[in-house]
Amino acid sequence: MEVDTRIELVERAFKLLDNNDTTRVDDIYLSPVESYTSNDWLAQEQEILFKQYPLLVAFSCDLPNNGDFIANDDAGLPLLILRNQSGGISAFYNTCRHRGAKLVNGCGKALKGLTCPYHAWSYDLEGRLKAIPDQISFPNIKKSEHNLVTLPVVEKYGMIWVCPTAGKRFDIDEQLGGLQQGLVSDLQAYHFENYHPYAQRRMHCKMNWKLMLDTFLEPYHFAPLHRNTVAPILHHNLCLLDTYGQNLRETMIRKSIEKCRELPKQNWDILPHSALFYQLFPNAGLVMQRDHVELWRSYPIPGQVGECMVQMDYYIPEPADTPAAKDHWERNMDLAVRTVLEEDIPCVESIQVGLSSGANTHSTFGRNEPALIHFQREIAQAIGRS
Numbered sequence: 001m002e003v004d005t006r007i008e009l010v011e012r013a014f015k016l017l018d019n020n021d022t023t024r025v026d027d028i029y030l031s032p033v034e035s036y037t038s039n040d041w042l043a044q045e046q047e048i049l050f051k052q053y054p055l056l057v058a059f060s061c062d063l064p065n066n067g068d069f070i071a072n073d074d075a076g077l078p079l080l081i082l083r084n085q086s087g088g089i090s091a092f093y094n095t096c097r098h099r100g101a102k103l104v105n106g107c108g109k110a111l112k113g114l115t116c117p118y119h120a121w122s123y124d125l126e127g128r129l130k131a132i133p134d135q136i137s138f139p140n141i142k143k144s145e146h147n148l149v150t151l152p153v154v155e156k157y158g159m160i161w162v163c164p165t166a167g168k169r170f171d172i173d174e175q176l177g178g179l180q181q182g183l184v185s186d187l188q189a190y191h192f193e194n195y196h197p198y199a200q201r202r203m204h205c206k207m208n209w210k211l212m213l214d215t216f217l218e219p220y221h222f223a224p225l226h227r228n229t230v231a232p233i234l235h236h237n238l239c240l241l242d243t244y245g246q247n248l249r250e251t252m253i254r255k256s257i258e259k260c261r262e263l264p265k266q267n268w269d270i271l272p273h274s275a276l277f278y279q280l281f282p283n284a285g286l287v288m289q290r291d292h293v294e295l296w297r298s299y300p301i302p303g304q305v306g307e308c309m310v311q312m313d314y315y316i317p318e319p320a321d322t323p324a325a326k327d328h329w330e331r332n333m334d335l336a337v338r339t340v341l342e343e344d345i346p347c348v349e350s351i352q353v354g355l356s357s358g359a360n361t362h363s364t365f366g367r368n369e370p371a372l373i374h375f376q377r378e379i380a381q382a383i384g385r386s
């Protein structure tokens with residue numbers, strides 16, 4: 001985030017605080033319950049959002065060395081993301097060209113390339129088919145026509161995006177709202193390429209995939225739900241919102257911001273006095289805290305509108321290589337994870353049950369929940385349900 005923005009956000013926060021106000025839009029928004037309960041709605045989301053859009057799949061630091069790979073099926077298709085021989089990033093369907101077996105699982109290091117576990121066809125780190133055992137049984141097969149199927153991928157700002165449709169092109173800056181806009185300059189300035197993965201959590205939750213992201217999109221629930229965790233630290237029902245195309249930045253204000261009042265304006269800085277949430281359309285959220293960043297991703301489970309797979313990756317600016325550092329980060333992460341796991345998730349799972357009961361036809365988003373409105377509206381528009 002640029003210095004001017006860091007000052008400007010403090011200024012905007014003080015203006016709201018001094019008026020006992022928050023960012024409000026003109027009107028409430030009625031979000032249809034079927035967006036959380038209809039399998040037809042979900043099928044459209046999967047077809048459009050999870051196949052046509054670039055998805056944030058990793059940070060660069062998850063794949064530091066040539067040959068490092070991550071295999072992931074969460075988007076509904078088998079994806080393989082790999083740091084290739086020249087140090088760039090390649091993405092493929094994780095699907096052998098012989099008879100379709102999955103090449104690798106989880107994450108790891110492919111030192112000499114990839115060998116299919118089924119009949120051992122092997123590929124190099126560029127996805128080129130190198131060897132077919134018992135080659136004489138495959139006469140007239142051109143190896144060059146049986147390379148792994150590549151997927152469009154971009155590595156930028158220390159992050160990696162893949163579009164799970166072969167042949168589709170995307171411009172990540174345009175998707176992030178444009179090069180001249182604040183979101184790109186924020187991401188650039190964080191230098192995520194210098195971060196280190198610290199921990200990862202995966203959760204199978206009994207809620208629609210959007211509900212998981214909804215929970216980050218308003219601080220209107222802080223005082224009642226997070227009384228003893230984040231409410232003592234962050235202001236309740238107070239946020240700033242900036243939108244960038246389909247994405248957004250939501251700034252939640254720490255009570256410590258009062259310290260800025262004693263400083264000359266040029267020394268103001270929102271970063272130590274906020275929790276920033278970047279919603280990266282469609283399914284990723286970055287929680288930017290003073291000293292670390294969390295990447296939250298939520299994926300629908302095909303055909304199960306009321307379930308999702310959530311992955312949280314926790315990145316830190318320096319490696320935690322001493323016991324003292326590990327202890328510090330363990331305690332630090334505990335608050336973030338406990339808040340979401342023990343407070344948000346049980347409450348939001350109860351929302352899924354409530355919405356599935358048929359009690360309500362719509363959810364009512366208040367004027368004070370502008371980020372939530374932006375997200376839901378963009379999703380509905382993207383799938384042609386506006």
Ligand code: FES
Pocket residue numbers: 096097098099100101116117118119120121
């Ligand atoms: S399916 Fe991969 S080698 Fe046969």
Ligand SMILES: [Fe+2]
Pocket residue numbers: 215216221225226344
């Ligand atoms: Fe929460």
